[in-house]
Amino acid sequence: MGGVIAGLRRLSYIEANFFSEDAVTQIRQKLLVLYVHSPDLHSAAVAWSLYDGTGQDRSSSGDSEEPPYASVVAAMQDGWRVVQFPQQYPAYPGMEYNTSYLKYEYILEKMEEIHGG
């Protein structure tokens, strides 16, 4: 019986806070794009970008000299979730030595709370 009452009290607390204008919590996405040495997720980060949907940060070109994480796995250990793997394709005939974009691009996300409504 005591457990039921405690449960009702907790439900009442959640409802009160859920509908309170002072305590509206929203979730926004941050994206970290890491370019690494090889397809190995442990390999060293060589380039990076950050796009922040919380509005707290506005990264741009040339704003840091060292990557925020040493590797994709290091970022995962800090709570980043990998949301996109690079696909690997064989070189088209005749284009074996052409270079263009960085091949090993991993996109990671973190969901963060923002307060206010």
Added chain:
Amino acid sequence: MVDKQHLLNSKQMAQFVADGLLRFDELVPDELNRAACAEMEAGVLRGKAGVPMDELWQDLAIGQVIRLPAIQGMIDSLVGPGPLYDHHAVHTVNANHEHGQIWHADAIIDTRMHFDVQFFYFAHDTPREMGGTMFLPGSQYRRVSESDIARYQNFLGQMPMVCKAGTVAVAHHGIWHCAQPNLTDNKRYMFKLRLNPTVRQKKLWNTDDIDDAEIPGLLNANHRWYGNEVRLEAVNRIKMWRFLTGDDNFDLSYWLSRLENAPENELRAA
């Protein structure tokens, strides 16, 4: 004809082939820098694309800068005598501008071995808080179209042009670059000029040191940001060095020689 003493040497050319640019600090005298700044503030008349460079800016300080023997030596060494004017621009970054420009390469995908050069002239002091153009050494052979690379923000080895007045960089047309934020209270200026070759780009520089033992090491530079593709970068540099020297047997670390070894063809021929 530029005096030989003003031409680039083979080691500088090898560095250009690897890095895609060369920089020359405090090259232009102060008096010319001040006059060039004034002209940039007023605006420098744009020429018609494809006209001989020699015909432009006869009475301007900017023209005197281009006609400095050291700069003529770079032009002769890289694109040869009688280059064509492609275009120029006075690039500015307003005071207290907090965001970097997106990374880009100029123009569209260019599949030629022949290359244009772009001069980046910094006529006033450019400390880091004022930005400077950010370059990515080693990016010049990557086939991208202008702002296709705008998703990238930072690379290992990126190089901001932090320099004193009178500094000039000369770059392969394909180099990746972007303007950096200007956190000072003064507007920043940079003069950029693109030139096209009219001659075959072969041994145009001072080749007295063509066999220098340091050249393979310069061509083999690892800029780190391309990771596992370093060997593909080396292949592209081997091809460019062969193009520039006319030596079709030149190689680094045997990369191309082993691929060009096709004994079955010789058997068939026999």
